[in-house]
Every structure is written in C-alpha cells, then in structure tokens.
Amino acid sequence: MQKSLLMIPSKCTGCSQCELACSYAKEEAFNAAKSRIKIFDFPEKSRHVPYTCTQCAEAWCMKACPVDAISEDKKTGAKIVSAELCVGCKVCTIACPFGTINYQQDTGKVVKCDLCGGDPECVKICPTEAILYVNADATGDARMREWAAKSDEASDVTPN
C-alpha cells in the first residue's frame, strides 16, 4: 500500500518544526531555508500552510529530466532525485507546476521531498498532527467523515 502526505492547514501553527526535522534529515543541519517541506504564512488571515511535493503518479519533473536523474521508489511512490546523476539543468523546476522541486546553488543539484523512505520526519515531529501520512487511496476520508458528521436528520431524504 502506498501512502501520501496529507496536510491540514487549519491545524498548522507555523512552528517550523517540520522544516527543522526535514533539513536535519537531508542537510545534517537545522536549516528551514533548505527544508523540502515549507510553511507559508498568511498573517492577515492568521493561516499557516505546509506545502511540499505530492509525488504525482505521472511526474512531470521525472519526464522532463534529460539525464534520467529522477526515478520512482516503487515501495513509497516517491520520486527520488539522484544527486550523482543530476546535472543541475533545472528543467524539472520549470516542469513542476507546484514549485516543489528546487535547485540549490551551493551543490548545483535539485532537491525534493523523498518521503524519507516511507517514514517522513515532518510527520513524526509535527506537534499538532497538521501533517499526516495516510493510505494514498484514502486522503479524502477524514474530510468526508467531517462533512458526514455535519449531517443530521433534516438532511435525510426519503425516496418516494
């Protein structure tokens, strides 16, 4: 079973712990600027939104790469960048509609979320369960349940 990251902005407090855990796992330093997951703040609405790669099944970054440096981890479905093969051409960063694969000047390579091999650090560290790792076929379940719970007898329709 493949799993997907499910992010719930209404639960995010903007604390950056996910960025810290991600950057330590990938860069061996606490460095929010180099995290694969990023929190975006919208202070005028008091809203904080975590955002990262959704691991497209048909991944445009992977298709665009001229040197086949991006491959799929069959177990997790993650699209993985090989730092050895990447030549830093940045075509993938243009191809990705979501901006979730990014170039790093100091290494000359692109980086993106790789789901930490199926045990995402951001999920483990989030103090408010704003980032979950759930069955990829059921990312909508929690939201459906929420709406279902809002229904009452008044919404019942008796067929004629």
Added chain:
Amino acid sequence: MGWTQKILRVNLTKGTCESEPLNMQWANDYLGSRGLATKYFVEETDPKVDPLSPDNKMIFATGPLTGTASPTSGRWTVVCKGALTGAIACSNSGGFFGAEMKNAGWDMIIFEGKSAKPVYLTIENDQAELHDAGDLWGKSVWECESELLKRHGEEGRVASIGQAGESGCLYAAVVNDMDRAAGRSGVGTVMGSKNLKAVFSRGTVGVKVKDPMGFMKATGAAKKILAENAVTGEGLPTYGTQVLMNVINELGALPSHNAADVQFDGAAQIGGEAMHAKRETDGKANLVSNAACFGCPISCQRRSQMDPNHFTVKDREKYHIVSGGLEYEAAWALGAATGVSDLETLTFCNFICNEYGMDPITLGSTVAAAMELYKVGAITDKETGGVSLTFDSPQDLATICEMTGKGEGFGKEIAMGSKRLCEKYGRPELSMTVKGQEFPAYDPRGIQGMGLTYATSNRGACHLRSYTVASEVLGIPEKTDPHVTEGKAGLVKAFQDATALVDASGTCIFTTFALSMEDIAPQINAACEGDWSTERCMEVGERIWNMERVYNNAAGFTGADDTLPQRLLKDAAKTGPAEGLVNKLDEMLPEYYSLRGWSADGVPTSETLGRLGL
C-alpha cells in the same frame, strides 16, 4: 556546535561591520544569549555609562539552542544598559527573527557607538551592510518591516523600532515579526539613541549540534512532556497567558486602579475566556486563532481581530487586520491597572504598542499612575493640555496611549514612565516601580514571593526573572502558600538561577511550566561541546545572576533599591483571600541575601564571587 562561534561587531560611529570569533571560554561559563551577551557587555562598557550615550552598547544575542529543533527555540535577547532603569537590561523576544539571525551564522551582533544619521543593518549569511534609513525614520514598526521585506526579500525577518524608540519614549521596545517584542526596560530607546532603525536578517547557513541523535532524543522527550502537560499542552494553546486573568483575580492578586485594589470587577471581561466569546456587536470573537513562534509546540500566541466598528478603529483600516492579541500582562496593565474593562479598547492599545514599539506593561502602569495623579488633583487639564485621564475610561486610555506612541502633547510625559512622572508632580509614592521599572500583573500582597521577585530583579520589577507564581499559585514544581513568606527566599533564588540558564539557552521560559532542569540540561549537553550536567547548568545560572548584580552595584544601585512601592508594604489588601495583608519583604530579604552569599547590604562577598569564578 550549538554556537556558530561568530560575532558580528557593528560600529555605528564608523559605519563598519566586522566578524570576530566567539570567546569560547566565556561561552563555556555563560552559555549564550542573556548570559553570554551580558558577559560581553559588562566586559566592554563602563557601569556608569549614560544609557543613551554612544558609549552604551547594545547586543542582539541568540543561544546555543536558538534555531534548532529544541522546543521553543525561537528566543533571542537584547542586552544593554536600560534607558528606563539605568540597570542592566535584558529583554528577550520570540517570533522568527532570532532563528533567522542564527541561521545566517551569528551568535551575536554587538552594536557600538552612534550613527550620525539614521541607518538600518542587513544581514544575509556572512554579508552585513549598513544602509541609509532616512526614508524609514518616522515610520512605524509595521510600515518599516513591510518596506524592508519588500526591499530585501519576503523570506527574511526584521527587528525594528517604531516612532516611540525614535522620540525617546523611555520604554520603547524592539519589535520583530510585527508583534513579538523585546519589550522591557527601554531597549528600543537605546536602539533609537544610536540612530539604528532596524535589522533585516536572512539566513540559509544552518545550525548544527554536537550529537544529532542524542539531541533529537532529548528534544523529543521534552516535546512529549510539553504536549502532555495541562498548562503547556492545553491551557496556553487555548487561552494563552490570558488563562491567568480570572485565576489571579480570584486569588486577590490582580492589582487594579494603580494598585489601590487587589481585585478588578472587570477581570472576566478582559481575560482569556472573554477573547473566545462572540461579541454582541458583530457576532465574532476577538480571538481568531493561536499561533507559534519559531520551533514552538506550545503555540500560546494570540491572533486577534477587532470589531471594525469599534470607536477606536472605525474607518481606520490598518487596525482591521489580524494581529498580535492581548497577553495577560498587557491586558492587566492596559486594563485592570487603569480600570478599563473594554476588551476591544485594550486590543487597540496593544496594537498601538506593537505599531509604535512600546512596552505595554510600563505604558499601562504609567497611565494608571497618571490617572491617580489626575484623580487626586496633582495634575489637571492644565498640565494634560485638556486631555482627560479618568480611571475606567476606555476613551481616555485609547487617546493617551496613541498620543504616547506618537510623542504628542501629554503623551511625551507619559513616555517618561511613572517614576519620573510621579516625581515631577510631587507624588513619587504613586509610581508602582522598582529600580525605575513598573511591576507587572501579580500583586505581592496576595503572592508574597512575587514581592521578593520584584525587589531583587536585576532589570527592575519583573515577573520573568523568578516566576514564583508557578509554585505559589499553580503548584509547579510544588505548591507553596502564597500568603506565607517562609521558604520564599530559597524559592526565589532557585527560580532566578534556573530562569537565567533557560534564557541563556535560547529557549522560552514557558517550557518550565512542564520541564525541569533535568529535561533541559540534556538538550544543551547534546547541542554543545563539553559536559552540561544539571549541576553545571544551575551554576551557570547562578553565575549569570551574580554577574548582573555586580554590574548593577557598580552602576550605583545598592541594597536600598531592593524594595517595593510603599503601597505594597503599608496599605493592606482591601478584598479577597489576601484581605488585610501587606507584602512582608523584610521577612524574606535578609534570608535571600544570606542564601545568595551576599553581605547584609546586598553585595556579593568575595567568597561568593570566587566560588562562581567572577
């Protein structure tokens, strides 16, 4: 590791920015942030220096845990000689600026001298540069920060002063991230006196620790404790520090009407629960949500939005935003102390404090003192220029707060703080200050230990130097009787030393509602070189406390300054559980000096200084 081991020295007189290595011997003895910055400060400045002279230095400092995954790792500190107090000043703040500065590769920035004209500093990793701030001078914190983010990159972070810091309000704050503040003692006034408007920081260097596996284990364990604790896991996220308003009022320890009373009829209307309640006017709650500072799993920040039709903000769109809402201290000072029980007016005045860059505790308490001066006729409309200063009046409060921020009319006199104001008008006893700084939201008649806390605080009256409320009210780490003085000297000393260490680490004192030194020391130990045992941490805390004391004594303070406003010592509480009580400071102070290893007049003995390596 933990430390970046780099300091930025900015000479504003010469206009230079230079990097220098961190003194690691001092880092080992004073840890970081409050401790290490104060060590640099006392080594480099004359204790008799005029706080507003170019010879006073100002240090922005992070701790070894700042910018890491340690819970509440966003704290940073401003150290200087305080404009309000003339004592050592150390104000810390949360938000994101401190972590950004650390991530740019700097443990500290030392500002010295004075620029000939207004400037601001930008830091982008190892690049530091001073820029002309002529077009920013006169702008508010909100305007200045927005402009600098536009100019230098939205991903950066800004700490700045508002008009209050420029015009010499003696309790101006340094405000970062729009509404987080190094608020007390006039650190923003010192920044303004140097013609330094703001610091923009952007960092992508990264912060490393000594033992990553051990660090994640220690910080993970601490996070679990914070999540499971009733105060840090539930009370603070839900109600913020405002969780205290009704509790402290019922205890008869909520000073009201310039501390003439110890309870406030309007408490329930201005506390945490009231912020959640839907307004009658527009059906919306004052509180929009909570939010976190950098690295904080507690998330006690209040995000508030006012009723756009409230008289203070009608047709003034810049106040219709979601912004930093009321914390307990601000709600008390602006509200209970002045007798104003209108939550929206208090929220407005709090916005004003963030916008213009002022400490709401000293502002509220000074307005309260002015209201009493006005009530007793020591000042009249002649002195105030026709501005009415009546207790309980939302209109009067809103008017004078805004005038103070702008430095207009009688606001200029409110900007002096209550000590100078009350002395000027011949009623010094009406100033609720210690060492020139207004005491906060806990009445020492109802919570005896807080009397000793205020009297001995190195930065003037303050709750954040030894928060014995934790023990005397909340039972953390163990319950003590708030009306009893016995044992409080030891309690205050233990809290002072532990707090100094936590401040020096770069984390938030609110963690200590749940964490003990046994939970904090392992984090420091995994981050920093050397062996950081609980015992060593407590010793560092004690060393920091004594260093600050030695500086203050050299600056001219004596044991005679370790006292309280006469009202707290002579006028008994009129109502509530503490009715009939005054603060019995004289029962605690000699024991405190003795436990500290100080002489009977409050001077650390040579034996004590030797023991601590001072």
